[in-house]
Amino acid sequence: MSNCWVEIDLKAISNNFSFIKKIVSPSKVCAVIKADAYGHGAVPIAKALNADMFGVFSLDEGVILRNGGVDKPILILGPSMEEEVFDIVQYNLIPNVFTKEFLIALSKIPSKVKCHIKVDTGMGRIGISFDNAIEFIKEAVSYSNIDVEGIFSHLATSYLKDKSYALEQFRKFSYLIEQLKCIGIEIPIKHIANSAAILSLPEMNLSMVRPGILLYGLMPSDDMEKVPVKPAMSFKTRLVSVRRFPKGSGISYGKTYVTKKDSIIGVIPVGYTHGLRRNLSNKGYVLVGGKRVKIVGTLCMDMTMIDLSDILDISIGDEVVIFGTQDNETISVDEIAKFCETINYEIITGINPKIPRVYI
Structure with missing residues (x-):
């Protein structure tokens, strides 16, 4: 068994998705x-979600899904290059289009290909x-092999209390859709709402929404009113060393922490190479035995020291929670952020992808 791992609660993600689906109905959901x-x-x-579509950043991410047996529609939200057109079609992915060069490359494909047009509204x-x-859209729909299935934009400030700029972006997007209708262009799938807009700007749901962070049980910002979603990720490790140090002992690089009394110092095999941030040095906490213990000394590449002086009955191999819940105590991702x-x-x-993910 690995000395550190990430637990993913699939039921929490499924419940989060159900909550989103309920509040945006009848809009479709593109799970990002x-x-x-x-x-x-x-x-x-x-595989755990019955989404209408999945959103990925790149061709490579789409290929991973296809090779993993995912057969739902997959929209590439990031930029694609002309030389990727053949692979995009081969793997039945849906590119977003916003440059003349990529549009022309797509028009040369002999088969029918779907795409979404990305519009920058701000x-x-x-x-x-x-x-x-x-x-640009008039040209796109003129090609017989291109099926402009969708049109979308991305909101810059929907997570803030002040919604005025988000509303201005939506006004532009809505105006564009109306102008297209006036010249006989009706694009079936229209989407602009991200997680923050789903929660605070329901008029933006349109025919599809794109939840991201909300799927995983986290809020887009502290300015958002809490809703019944549950964080799905916990980061855990084990104690690999427990030692007693006399008062005045220096701990870790730079001797940035010196014990103020006789202390019990533990070591966990997790550091910044695993995704634990170095600026948690001397100020962050982890959970041991259901209690908070402080990170002491400079956080290292692959090890971190913690003060166990107030914890009873500790042993090498005991579970340590970096974020998540242990007994009745929780350290949240937002707290660490x-x-x-x-x-x-x-x-x-930022958690290293090489760390095993354990699905519960």
């Missing part, structure tokens, strides 16, 4: 499982510009 399902494991998560990332969208001055997305996607 890019970045290996935010670190949860894309193939097992896809994210400032990828997508055909709003001002050029109508002419605050310690690290980052977001929950970065914590869960």
Whole structure:
């Protein structure tokens, strides 16, 4: 058995999906499982969900799903290159299109191919510009082999309290759809709502929504009102060393922690190479025996020291929870993100993919 592992609660993810499906009905759901399902494991998560479509970042991520036996529609949300067109078609993936070069490459495929048009309504990332969208879409639908199945955009600020910019993006997107209708172009699948919009801007659900972080039981931001979803990921390890140190002992690199009294210091075989953030040094916590214990000293590449002085009956091999629940105590991903001055997305996607995922 590995000395560290990530537990994934598939029932929690299934229940989270059911909650989302219920509140957005009758809209379809494109479950976003890019970045290996935010670190949860894309193939097992896809097989656990009865989603209408799955969203991935790239061709490579789509191929992994197909090779893993996933046969639902798969939308590539990120940019694709012209040389990837053949493989996209071969693996029956749906590209998003926003450049003339890729559109022309797609038009040369002899078979029928579906695509979604990505429009930049204010994210400032990828997508055909709003001002050029109508002419671009007119060209796309003119090719007999291209089936423009969907049109979408991405919201930049829907997770913030101030929704004015998100509403402005939606106004642009809605206007574009109406203008297309006026010239006889009706695109079946329209989608702009991410997790934050699903929770706070239901008018944006349209024909499909794209939940990401919410699927995994986490909120898009602290500004969002809590809803009944459950975090699905826990990060666990075991004690590999327990030693007594006298008062005045230096712990780890740089001697950044010195014991203030006779202390019991434990070592866990997890460090920044595993995805534990180095800025948790001397300020983060883990759970041992259902109690919080502090990380002491500088967090190392593959080991971290913890102060066990207040814990009774400890032994090498005992379970340590980095985030998750042990007995009645919980350390959340959001708590760790605050310690690290980052977001929950970065914590869960930053866990080394080589660490075994255990599905419960």
